Amino acid sequence: MVTKKPDATRRSERSRRAILAATRELIVELGYAKVSIDAIAARAGVGKQTIYRWWPAKGAVVFDSVLELSADPSGAVAALPDTGDLEADLRQVLRATVAEFADPAFEAPIRALNTEIANDPDLAALYRERLAAPVDEAKKDRLRSAQRAGQLDPGADLDLLLEVLYAPLYQRWLLRTGPLTESYADALVATVLKAFGP
């Protein structure tokens, strides 16, 4: 049985989602530096006081607007596919990441957040705790399954493996040092399987 939410709660949720969507749109259109609470309020059709009721500052709204991109509506982190074919599963996941980074609506807010994180150790710790760590744990579940199946070295350092798999892609994207393509994603998967294979 679904409990019916009172109207006020529904209105709040609608406002909250409108604010987060407006934040992401404005970052894409203006760049992080030029986004203001005033502009977010105007775009979302709410008063500034509504934003300040939930978030203390612009950085906090941006943080939640990015968090919303990476979690399903329940806030859970998606599990990785496990078809039994580790190489195919990792290729699928890494190619999906490449596709996301090619989409300005997705990558621009994350770029804004990353440059904030680089200059704010507290925000870095919060990001790590609330987003990066749960996402990494879901990935490591898939890697542990591969270890049990004898497809990875049972003693492999899975944190190092994830860094070797994702950091080159992250660096290419952040610093625009090379093209992000499916073949690049596949090359990273092949490198990791060779380095951390049984």
Place this chain on the structure above:
Amino acid sequence: MVTKKPDATRRSERSRRAILAATRELIVELGYAKVSIDAIAARAGVGKQTIYRWWPAKGAVVFDSVLELSADPSGAVAALPDTGDLEADLRQVLRATVAEFADPAFEAPIRALNTEIANDPDLAALYRERLAAPVDEAKKDRLRSAQRAGQLDPGADLDLLLEVLYAPLYQRWLLRTGPLTESYADALVATVLKAFGP
């Protein structure tokens, strides 16, 4: 025979170096956002017009102040050690990078520049051309020597190899996602040798 520089040239060079040193110091002390041309001029003991004669804006001074950290006085990029022992040579180089990133006087200006680059494709291209590409070329010279010696796969993609070697370290540093230690440097070297070995 050394040609004696006229006094004016020597004074200019002294001012230029004072400005770049002041820029790095102020970034460490204040953070990039709070550094101003006024503050740089005051710290360096020069007039603002002296700075604007050589650089159009703050970003350009910061760029050159970081460039100066990475080149010897002639502007040349240092070659990598080549003792014949690839693993030892790469460990030495990567451990040196770890040590540099532990030094606030070194890492803070580079952090400031990296966050500018992440949000400015033109600056990213300039950085790539003037600093990253020559440094990578010097590293690839060492890797080609290892390929000739049969210590690396002769068909290895050397750009990919360098990304796998350095990007995890870069990401840990920029996002503060883990400790930068000598053992971490050694683990990255071991990973790369396993993945790109003969």
